[in-house]
Amino acid sequence: MSGDPLELLDPILVHHVVNSLGWRSLRPLQQEAIEPVLAGQDAVLLAPTAGGKTEAAVFPLLTRAQRQGWKGTGILYVTPLKALLNNLHPRLETYTGWVGRTAELWHGDVASTRRRRILAHRPDVLLTTPESLEAMLVSTHVDHRAFFSGLHSVVVDEVHAFAGDDRGWHLLAVLERLQRVIERPVQRIGLSATVGNPRELLDWLQGSGRGRRPGRVVAPGVSLPDTGAGGAPSSPPPGDVELDYVGSVANAATVIAALHKGEKRLVFCESRRTVEELGEQLRLRGVTTFLSHASLSADERRRAEEAFAEARDCVIVSTSTLELGIDVGDLDRVIQLDAPATVASFLQRLGRTGRRPGTRRNCLFLALDDSGFLSAAALLLAWSRGWVEPVVPPPDPRHLVAQQVLALCxxxxxVGENLWQEWWGGLNPFGTAAEPVVRHLVEEGWLDRDGGVLFVGPEAERRYGHRHFMNLTASFTAPPEFTVLSGRTEIGRTDPDLLTEEVEGPRKLLLAGRSWLVTYIDWKRRRCFVEPVDDGGRARWSGFGAVRIQSYALSRAARDVLLGADPPVRLTRRAEARLAAAREAHLDAVHPAGTVVVRGGDGDVRWWTWAGHRANATLAASLPSVTLPHRRVEDRFIRLRDDLTAQSWRAAVTDARSGLTLPEVDVRAVRGLKFAEALPPRLAGATLAARLADEDGARAVLAEQVRFVLRHDG
Structure with missing residues (x-):
């Protein structure tokens, strides 16, 4: 191997890396990725945000394309967001142009005329989403065998974002079908920020090729754990982090308006409603403010991102839509309201800062209430210990099995009724365990069977046939929303409840950080027309509340904070006072040796498990004789019956230890599972129940000692 890794790359690429980019050398990740990527190995390339992951994959892949004479579309570049594709496209156009090759975009917003050009002149690199990729496979306008005949490699950007939900299973299934179409394995390269289990992430990405294709985790300078329990380096990543308690969105706006004037600030919120409320409050205080969230129109988000990239003294308020690698220019500060759901999300957000020489990564936490404050403190404590969540694919994706079989047909x-499994090459969810799903599809008319072959049946035509089966290619669902228009300009989408609930006086919406008066509602087309108004608008989206602590690990970190462990970050005086008050308020609720059952003065009995939402849901279902039925599951405690006795408690725990019960599933929740209607009700419920459970966390709680506090005056 050459002493200088640059010499392994195509010489024309090297010339431009040195002269066009002005790089004297490659970053460590880019150096170490060259050998395995050039060798055709599968890989996960791990580095913090702005760590040069795109170049680490693309430079050696373009070198392979040149040396091996790849023809047609040899590289797919897949991301979870269209906005990220749009952001990456100019960069990849530049890199491919250096070596006389091309890069093109293909997603739902690309015009049909441009798509026709792409089909006629296949680009060397195609940037797309999994949904658009599958749409190409099922489209009658795309000869997918010809188009993908030159495919050799797939780059999956933000692979951790895929692997943790159903879009990951969808991506793997589509890649397996692609491999069968072109009749050869495809190199898979995942790009990821810090995760707790990168080796397991690589195994997952390899799909049916796990163990048959060589693979490598490339993570220079990152401590890799030996198990999937999360990383544990000796110290947290460097950063300037501060925790404050402000108590309300209005107070948060006051703090943000007063601090860091002249700087570019990115504020993350955990709900679209909070984004809207903060945006309005900041504008009322004269702060130049832009907003970004999923229910704003694409034009509105694009305008905000472009303006923010060019402005200086301003704030952009966002949900997680700007957490991934979209370039928002030269950022000075990140501010977080309450806490993100995971340490991994915090690392992504922290990594948006500190990119200029002489600057440090920074984040200011502003807690809006007591629960948000404890969540933030717990997350920062876990981060300080070097812990990062393992990425775990959702179990039992039976609904996606149904979707994939229909899409394949x-x-x-x-498709031969005995051959459909071969299309997924033994990928676990699509093997013999999928047979009951396929039988159900045939019995209920989703599939027809004749002469030993399966094909799309009348029920699938009825449910999904509209607009060329477009709804069949999306692996996730969203609640129905009304499009909001001011004249002909689309502003975004709002929850229909805001248009139907009784109100006194004019009906006003809050969207894009501004208030709007509703002037007309087109119920048939799900549209409402508005005009600007000074104030009084409201924002709401069903099912999308602020996310509090849910995992076992972060809930236990919250308990550690209450037991005296301080997150090693700067605390304001307000935060110090709030932390002291929280510890005082929870004196009877935490114990270092186990869990606590507290009977309050009002007879309310709570079992303080500090085990997270899923473990508590599992425990509540497994101890039905002592828990209160039909109560909302909390992250930190379980409500028990007020006639609890020592004898009934011991009997319930003994029964639970002999075998746990999965949480009861609300039928409304099952309806929110995309394609659940194509499953037998029993399997749909079992699928969701498995995802609501944390059996390991529940068992850990049951193995601990329990302390009983008979009276609590708090």
Whole structure:
């Protein structure tokens, strides 16, 4: 191997890296990735935000394309967000242009004329999403066998964002079908920020090729754990982090308006409603403010991102939409209201700062209430210990098995009833365990069977046939929303409840950080028309509240904070006072040796498990004789019956230890599982129940000692 890794790359690329980019050398990740990527190995490339992951994958892949004479579309570059694709496209156009190759975008916003050009002149690199990729496979306008015949490699950007939800299973299934179409394995390269289990993430990404294709985790300078329990380096990543308690959105706006004047600030909120409320409050205080969240129109988000990239003294308020690698220019500060759901999300957000020489990564936490404050303190404590969540794919994706079998029949028109499993190469969810799902699809008319072959049936035509089966290619669902228009300009989308609930006086919405008067509602087309108004608008979206601590690990970190462990960050005087008050308020609720059952003065009995939402849901279902039925599951405690006795407690725990019960599933929640209607009700419920459970966390709690506090005056 050459002493200088640059010499392994195509010489024309090297020339431009040195002269066009002005790089004297490659970053460590880029150096170490060259050998395995050039060798055709699968890989996960791990580095913090702005760590040069795109170049680490693309430079050696373009070198392979040049040396091996790849023709047609040889590289797919897949991301979870269209906005990220749009942001990456100019960069990849530049890199491919250096070596006489091309890069093109293909997603739902790309015009049909441009798509026709792409089909006629296949680009060397195609940037797309998994949904658009599957749409190409099932489209009658795309000869997918010809188009993908030159495919050799797939780059999956932000692979951890895929692997943790159903879009990951969808991506893997589509890649397996692609491999069968072109009749050869495809190199898979995942780009990821810090995760707790990178080796397991690589195994997942390899799909059916796990163990058959060589793979490597490339993570220079990152401590890799030996198990999937989360990383444990000796010290947290460097950063300037501060925790404050402000008590309300209005107070948060006052603090943000007063601090860091002249700087560019990015504020993350945990709900779209909070984004809207903070945006309005900041504008009332004269702060130049832009907003970004999923219910704003694409034009509105794009305008905000472009203006923010060019402005200086301003604030952009966002949900997680700007957490991933979209470039928002030269950022000075990150501010977080309450806490993100995971340490991994915090690392992504922290990594948006400190990119200029002489600057440090920084984040200011502003807690809006007591629960948000404890969540933030717990997350910062876990971060300080070097802990990061393992990425765990959702179990039992039976609904996606149904979707994939239907999509395959749409793609191939007819599939042998004994051959459909071969399309996924033994990928676990699509093997023999999928047979009951396929039987149900046939019995209920989703699939027809004739002469030993399967094809799309009348029920699938009825449910998904509209607009060329477009709804069949999306692996996630969203609640229905009304499009909000001011004249002909789309502002975004709002929850229909805001348009139907009784109100006194004019009906006003809060959207894009401004108040709007509703002037007309088109119920048939799900549209409402508005005009600007000074104030009084309201924002709400069903099912999308602020996310509090849910995992076992972060809930236990909250308990550690209450037991005296301080997150090693700067605390304001307000935060110090709030921390002291929280510890005083929870004196009877925490114990270092186990859990606590507290009977309050009002007879309310709570079992303080500090085990997280899923473990508590599992425990509540597994101890039905002592828990209160039909109560909302909390992250930190479980409500028990007020007639609890020592004898009934011991009997319930003994029964639970002999076998746990999965949480009861609300039928409304099952309806929110995309494609659940194509499953037998029993399997749909079992799928969701498995995802609501944390059996390991529940068992850990049951193995601990329990302390009983008979009276609590707090």
């Amino acid at each position: 749409l793609q191939e028109h007819r």
